[in-house]
Amino acid sequence: MSIITNINKLFDHRIRLGIMSILMVNEYADFNTLKELLGATDGNIASHVKALEKAEYIKIEKQFIGKKPNTRYSTTALGKAEFKKHINALEKLIKKQ
């Protein structure tokens, strides 16, 4: 049963899993990129981003490009480690079948 404990409840949602997947292979991504890639609404992305930030899996950086505010996201070391653990657990579960 020890494998089950590595399945991270926080990643047990399509959008949160998606945000983490994108941020694992990109240095950072901004709000609109996440929105386009995941095909979700503003509110939906915002709430899941908040949940991941609260767990300190991702960091939020606010900056200005010209006069436009731009928010970009990147993973923390903790987020990367947790995501890797989660994927390993998924793979083990699938292999077991």
Added chain:
Amino acid sequence: MLNSTILFYFVIQSTFIMSNEDYLKDISEIKNLMNKSSRFISLSGLSGILAGIYALIGAATAYYIVSTYSRGYLMLDGKIFYICVAILLAVAALSIITGIYLTTRKAKKNGEGIWDTSSKRLVANFITPLIVGGLYILIILDQQKYGQTGALMLIFYGLALVNASKYSIGDIRYLGYTEIVLGLICALLPGYGFWLWVLGFGVMHIVYGTIMYFKYDVK
């Protein structure tokens, strides 16, 4: 009592199977998003084939003009030289236009944005070695060193492809390596520059374009 036990097991088992399917779906979703967010994969194989054909037509035209009008010698300040440069530029321009057109078409079909983060990153990484190479070739041409032009074109184009392959279909890396090897051979044997150029920009584009076409476009 027995019925409820059976029902209980049924529920447990079906949720377990369900969640395993979900895990598989999760993994494929993760892979898909990682690829989609970091690579621009709508490059068209057909545009590679056409670029190769343009290069062959261009090379044949230049060969014909040089062999009939200037006894096989390329005078570097004559009219013939400028015609050859014009042919070269026309081949490059046609290839780029065809590439953009076919890639846009494929991106639309894939539901991929044509000018998004991934395509911008691809273009930036592709043109950096090309621009450096182009400027370097212009500089050494200005210093009357003509022998290495073909080799340098092949080498820098190959490096551009290897660099771009990290942000697109990974397979274009192999076309890049091939161009680099041909470029180095060309540097050793400048006398065969024309034929190695034809091989690198003509034949290899057609070969790799065809492989790409059947691997990724025909589905």
